[in-house]
Amino acid sequence: MEPDFKEGDQVLVSTLNFNNLKGTKEIRxxxxxxFTIIKLRGENAVEVxxxxxxxxxxxVFPVSLVKPDFQTEEV
Structure with missing residues (x-):
């Protein structure tokens, strides 16, 4: 089950489809x-x-490639 996201949430995006990042996959x-979510695109995608x-x-990324960034959440 995917987490519930809302506009304004801070998220991390998977580098799975980022082919031109510097460094090896292990290093990067x-x-x-x-990134900040600026718009929800249906139930399955977010725009950051x-x-x-x-x-x-x-x-725009599918929610399967996005996860919440708990380090930037307010306490």
């Missing part, structure tokens, strides 16, 4: 971010605000 990590480093990527 499995996820990048955090990408940083300058990822501006050439399409900003």
């Amino acid at each position: 990590g499995s996820f990048v971010g955090p 605000k990408l940083t300058e480093d990822f501006s050439r990527k399409h900003p």
